[in-house]
Amino acid sequence: MSGYIAFLKKEFIEDTRNYRLLLMLGLYFIFGVMGPLSAKFMPELIKTFSPNMQIIIEEPSALESWTQFYKNVSSLGLSLTLIIFSNCLSNEYTKGTLTIMLTKGLSRPAVILSKFSSIAVIMTVSFWMCFGVTYGYTAYLWPSEELSHLLFAAFALWMSAMLYLCILMFGCVLFQQAFASILFLLVITLIFSLLGMTDLLSAYSPSFLSSKNIDLISGTVTISEFAIPITISLIMSGVLLFLSITVFNKKQL
């Protein structure tokens, strides 16, 4: 336990020095601000710069602002997050820094768990900050609009982000190179989205959590439909974390 806490501290210091923390906070802050602003002003900009264009532009709404939030965070935000953290273990492999600490008595599960917790904490803080910023801007720009289930929809996306972090962790344990773990992640994501396309499994696939959020807010999907994907993601995250620990226990460094 003390090894876990000590290594966790080391992880946070490393993430600060590596600029990872700064990048994550900056990235998610920008996404948080950009969603509402582009929803509000993009139609205006299009009108100003191409007045001849004949397209029907919908009146900006709070729903559009949240659509932007989910689009940005679930695609670009999540991919950049995973890229930022993709070398979390490969750096240690190449520099051989882990070997010293492991021979000094640090337990192997502690390494994986503290790596995962540090990433999860940074992700959680950045994500909810992004949510808060979008919430504030949306409430300011569209004060009269009330939307339901905002918090739960964001929770579903956060849950799927945690699942992807677990997959990344497992990928990092399996492969020495950061590039290979990203590739592994891509393959898994592809499988999820393929599962999401089939009618039979779409309601169970974890990709449901990151694609149906806006439908929940607009009311075409109910909260109860999220129960199964959330349970599946939770179980998968747990299993993946467990597998990462077991594989890492046997891994030669």
Place this chain on the structure above:
Amino acid sequence: MDILKDSLPLFIPLIVVELGLAIIALIHVLKHPNYRFGNKIMWILIVLFIQIIGPIAYFVFGRGDEE
């Protein structure tokens, strides 16, 4: 265009954070002339002209080891 001018303060946080990231990355590029690949001019251009993704790309892929 008036609507944009009126709500300029709303954009200030966005601009501050984007510029902040770019400047922090720029200082790092100038102070640490060892890159995993590419050269100084390339990284300066990337960091300054590609919003958000430029600084991230530099810190994740371009940053060399500390001496």
